[in-house]
Amino acid sequence: MQSNHPIEIPEWHYEWKAKQRYKPGQTVWASPALAMLDGRPIAFLGGYDQTLHALDLVNTRILWRRMTNAEIVAPPAVGYIRGRLAVFLASNDRTLYALDAQTGTTLWTRELEPARPTLGEAEMTAPLLFEERLYVGGFVYDRSIARNEQRGWLYVLHPEDGTLRARVEVSRGYVSEPIGFRIHGTPHVAICARKGLLQCFTVETATPQLRWTYQMPHEVMGAPAVWDQDDKPVLVLGSKFGNLIALDAATGRERWKRMAGNWFDNSACIGVVEGEPVVFAGSHDYNVYALRAADGHLIWRRALGGEIYSAPAFFHLEGRPHLLIAALDNHLHLLDARTGRIVTSYYTGRPIWDKINKGENRWGSPAVVEAGSYSVLIHGAFNNTVYVLPLGRPATLQARARSFRGLWLSLGAVALLFFSALPLLYSPQNRNPSNNRDSHASSRPYSGIP
Amino acid sequence: MNTGPSSAFDRLETFLSDATGNIKIVERALLGMEGSYVELLTILALGLLAILPILFPPRHRQRWRMFNQILGVIVFIFVVFTCLGVFGMIRNFHRGLTEIGRENIVALYYCSVPAVILTTSMLFGPAFCGWICPTGALQEWIGTLTARWNLRRKEQGWPFSRLAFAGALVLMAVFILWMIRLSVTRLFFIEDASIYWSEVLVLITLLVTWNTARWDRPLRRLRWVSFGLVTAASFLSLRVTSPVHLGFAKVYDPASLLSTGMVILAALLIPHVWCRYLCPWRAAIAWAGRCSVRTIVHDPSRCVSCGACDRVCGVESVHNGHIEPAECHFCMKCVDRCPQNALTVVDDWNRPCG
Numbered sequence: 001m002q003s004n005h006p007i008e009i010p011e012w013h014y015e016w017k018a019k020q021r022y023k024p025g026q027t028v029w030a031s032p033a034l035a036m037l038d039g040r041p042i043a044f045l046g047g048y049d050q051t052l053h054a055l056d057l058v059n060t061r062i063l064w065r066r067m068t069n070a071e072i073v074a075p076p077a078v079g080y081i082r083g084r085l086a087v088f089l090a091s092n093d094r095t096l097y098a099l100d101a102q103t104g105t106t107l108w109t110r111e112l113e114p115a116r117p118t119l120g121e122a123e124m125t126a127p128l129l130f131e132e133r134l135y136v137g138g139f140v141y142d143r144s145i146a147r148n149e150q151r152g153w154l155y156v157l158h159p160e161d162g163t164l165r166a167r168v169e170v171s172r173g174y175v176s177e178p179i180g181f182r183i184h185g186t187p188h189v190a191i192c193a194r195k196g197l198l199q200c201f202t203v204e205t206a207t208p209q210l211r212w213t214y215q216m217p218h219e220v221m222g223a224p225a226v227w228d229q230d231d232k233p234v235l236v237l238g239s240k241f242g243n244l245i246a247l248d249a250a251t252g253r254e255r256w257k258r259m260a261g262n263w264f265d266n267s268a269c270i271g272v273v274e275g276e277p278v279v280f281a282g283s284h285d286y287n288v289y290a291l292r293a294a295d296g297h298l299i300w301r302r303a304l305g306g307e308i309y310s311a312p313a314f315f316h317l318e319g320r321p322h323l324l325i326a327a328l329d330n331h332l333h334l335l336d337a338r339t340g341r342i343v344t345s346y347y348t349g350r351p352i353w354d355k356i357n358k359g360e361n362r363w364g365s366p367a368v369v370e371a372g373s374y375s376v377l378i379h380g381a382f383n384n385t386v387y388v389l390p391l392g393r394p395a396t397l398q399a400r401a402r403s404f405r406g407l408w409l410s411l412g413a414v415a416l417l418f419f420s421a422l423p424l425l426y427s428p429q430n431r432n433p434s435n436n437r438d439s440h441a442s443s444r445p446y447s448g449i450p
Numbered sequence: 451m452n453t454g455p456s457s458a459f460d461r462l463e464t465f466l467s468d469a470t471g472n473i474k475i476v477e478r479a480l481l482g483m484e485g486s487y488v489e490l491l492t493i494l495a496l497g498l499l500a501i502l503p504i505l506f507p508p509r510h511r512q513r514w515r516m517f518n519q520i521l522g523v524i525v526f527i528f529v530v531f532t533c534l535g536v537f538g539m540i541r542n543f544h545r546g547l548t549e550i551g552r553e554n555i556v557a558l559y560y561c562s563v564p565a566v567i568l569t570t571s572m573l574f575g576p577a578f579c580g581w582i583c584p585t586g587a588l589q590e591w592i593g594t595l596t597a598r599w600n601l602r603r604k605e606q607g608w609p610f611s612r613l614a615f616a617g618a619l620v621l622m623a624v625f626i627l628w629m630i631r632l633s634v635t636r637l638f639f640i641e642d643a644s645i646y647w648s649e650v651l652v653l654i655t656l657l658v659t660w661n662t663a664r665w666d667r668p669l670r671r672l673r674w675v676s677f678g679l680v681t682a683a684s685f686l687s688l689r690v691t692s693p694v695h696l697g698f699a700k701v702y703d704p705a706s707l708l709s710t711g712m713v714i715l716a717a718l719l720i721p722h723v724w725c726r727y728l729c730p731w732r733a734a735i736a737w738a739g740r741c742s743v744r745t746i747v748h749d750p751s752r753c754v755s756c757g758a759c760d761r762v763c764g765v766e767s768v769h770n771g772h773i774e775p776a777e778c779h780f781c782m783k784c785v786d787r788c789p790q791n792a793l794t795v796v797d798d799w800n801r802p803c804g
Binding site: 303350404407408410411414415418419421422425426 | 649653
C-alpha cells in the first residue's frame with residue numbers, strides 16, 4: 001500500500017495473548033490488509049484467536065477488535081460501501097462479515113453455509129472486492145456418512161448488503177482466494193482448487209460463466225498472481241510439485257513452465273524491475289526465484305536459511321525495488337529485487353508450536369506501507385507477535401544469526417571453552433596409549449567386542 | 451539487473467547450488483504424494499542397510515562392506531532429507547518420542563531409524579559405523595590417499611610430523627578464510643551450529659598432529675561431551691546440525707560446505723578423525739553394542755602377534771588382538787586380515803554383558 005502522506009510510523013511489536021489454545025496446523029497470523037483511514041495507515045489482520053485486529057500503525061494502538069466464531073486464515077478485503085470504508089472478513093465460521101473500518105461495528109453478516117449438526121470445519125478464503133461485487137471462496141464439508149459432501153464454492157455477494165447473488169461449485173476440496181482481472185474490458189475472476197484445477201469465469205452476468213479450466217500438475221496452496229500486460233493478463237501459479245506455471249489468462253494456455261526443487265507453498269508476486277515485469281516466488285527448496293514474466297527466464301535465485309513459506313511482498317524503497325519474504329529459519333528477509341542480494345534480515349522468533357506443519361499451513365505473508373523514507377513492513381510472525389518495522393531506518397529487531405560480530409565472538413567463546421576443558425580431559429593414566437593396551441590386555445585376557 | 455556471478459567464489463557457489471539444488475531425487479519423484487510415503491521409503495532403505503551386514507557372507511566381506519557403504523551414501527544423499535545424520539538422529543529421536551500420540555507417523559519416522567540402528571547394534575555389534583555411516587565411509591575413502599603415510603607414522607608411535615602439523619595449519623587457514631567470506635557475504639544459515647563443531651575439529655587436529663601420543667586418547671572423551679551437547683540442544687529445541695550436514699541437506703549451504711570440507715581434509719591427517727573425537731552417535735552406538743550377541747573373539751593360542759590387526763584398524767581399537775569395545779567400528783578388517791584366523795566373529799546369545 002502506498003501512503004501519499006509522509007507520516008512517521010514507529011516500530012511496534014504487537015504481542016497479543018490469545019484466549020484460544022493454539023492447535024498445530026493453524027494459522028498464527030493471517031496476512032494483513034492495509035488501508036488509509038483519516039490519513040493514517042491501519043492494518044487489519046486476524047488469526048487462530050478468531051479475532052480481527054485493527055491496528056493503528058501511527059499511534060501504535062488497537063483501533064478495535066472483532067471476534068468471530070472460528071479461526072481466521074485469510075486477510076480481509078477493504079473497500080467502500082456508500083462512502084464508508086468497510087472491512088470484509090471471511091471467518092472459518094462460514095460467515096462473511098462487513099465491518100465499519102473506523103469502529104469495527106457490523107454493517108452486515110452473511111452465513112454462507114447454513115449450520116447443520118453434522119457440518120465439519122470450513123475454510124474460507126480472502127474476499128475479493130471487484131467490479132462492485134464481493135467474491136469469496138470457501139470449503140465446507142459434512143461429517144455424516146450419509147451426506148458426505150465436500151465442496152469448494154465460489155460465492156458472489158452484493159457488497160452493500162451481503163445478498164448472495166450466486167454460488168458456483170469449483171471443487172470437492174479447498175479453494176484458493178479468487179483474483180480479478182480484465183480481458184479486453186471484460187471482467188474475469190479466476191479461482192484455483194487445492195487439487196490443482198484452475199478455473200476462470202467471466203463475471204459480466206449475475207452468475208459467473210466458466211471460460212476455461214487448467215489442471216495444475218499437483219496441489220496448489222497459493223492463489224494465482226496476475227500481471228496485466230497490454231490488456232493481455234498473465235496468471236502465474238506454483239504447485240506442490242514445484243512447478244511454476246504462467247498461463248495466458250484469456251485462453252488458459254501455458255506460456256511457460258519452470259521447475260523448482262520443492263513446493264511452492266504460497267502465491268507468487270509480480271513486480272516491475274528496470275522496466276521489465278518479473279515474477280518472484282519462494283519455494284520449499286529454500287530459494288527465492290526471480291523469473292522474467294515474459295518467458296520465465298531465470299534472472300536470479302537466492303537461497304535463504306529455510307523453507308520459504310510466505311508470498312513475497314514487492315515494493316520500492318528509496319526508488320529501488322525490494323522484496324520481503326519470510327522463511328522457516330525464523331527470519332524475515334529483505335532482498336534487493338534486482339540482484340537477490342540480502343539487504344537485511346529480521347529475526348522474527350520461534351514458532352509457538354515446535355513442530356511446523358510444513359506445506360499444510362496457510363501462512364501469513366508480510367505487507368508494506370510505502371511512505372518514502374517512512375516505509376514500514378507489517379508481518380504477523382508465527383511467534384504470536386505482529387511486527388511493524390521501519391524499512392531503511394534502524395530497527396531494534398535485528399537479525400540474530402547474521403551478525404558479523406556475533407559470529408566471531410561465538411567462535412572465540414567456543415575456542416576458549418575448548419582450551420579451558422582440556423585439563424579436565426587429560427589425565428596422566430592415558431598419557432601413553434601403550435600403557436592402556438597393557439592394562440586392557442591384562443585385565444581381559446580373552447577379550448572381544450562386548 | 452543481475453548479470454550473473456562475478457568472482458571465482460561466486461561461480462563455485464553457483465555451481466554447488468545448482469548441483470545440490472535438486473539432489474533429493476527420490477523425494478522429488480514422490481513430491482506429489484504425501485510426505486509419509488517419502489519417509490516410509492527412507493525407513494525401508496535404512497532398515498535394509500542395517501540388515502545387509504548381517505546377511506553378507508564372510509567371503510569377500512570387505513567388498514560387500516564397501517558395496518553397503520556406497521549404498522549408504524547413495525541413500526543418505528539422494529533419499530534422506532529430514533536430517534538423519536549423526537546429530538539429526540539424536541535430535542529427531544527425542545522429537546519423535548515427544549510426538550507419540552500426537553503425530554504417530556512423524557513419531558514412527560523419527561524414532562524408527564535410530565531405534566533400528568541401536569537395536570541392531572545391541573544384537574549384531576556397532577556395524578552401523580563400519581558398514582553404513584556415510585560420514586565414516588567418506589573419511590575411510592578419503593583416508594586411503596594418505597593411508598601409507600599414516601600407517602608409517604602409526605608404526606613409529608605417531609612422532610611429530612612437520613608435514614602433518616603444516617596440514618593442520620592449512621586446515622585452520624581454510625577455516626578462517628571461509629569464515630571471513632561467510633561473515634562478509636552474511637550467507638550462513640540455520641546450519642550455523644555445524645561451524646562450531648568444525649572449529650573444534652580444527653583445534654583437535656592441531657593438537658593431535660602436534661602431539662598424538664599425548665592427546666589422542668584424552669580427546670576421544672569429547673564424543674560424550676558432543677553427545678551431551680546435542681542431547682541438551684534437542685531438549686531445548688535448538689537446531690544443531692552435524693558438520694557433514696551438506697550431504698543430507700536439500701540445498702547448498704556454505705556453512706555446511708565448510709564443515710564437510712573440514713572433516714574431509716582432517717581425515718587426511720588423522721584417520722577417522724570425526725569418529726574418533728567428536729561423533730556423538732558413535733558414543734551412543736558403543737554404549738548400545740556393549741552387550742551385543744555378535745562379537746569378535748580373539749584366540750590367543752592362534753595369535754602370533756604379527757600386528758596385522760593393529761595395522762589395519764583405522765581407529766586404533768585393536769592392540770595385539772585385543773579389541774577396545776568403545777572404539778571398534780565392527781568393520782571386521784582385523785578378522786579378514788588375520789593370517790592365523792585368531793580373530794573370529796561369534797554369535798553368543800549367552801554372553802555376559804560388559
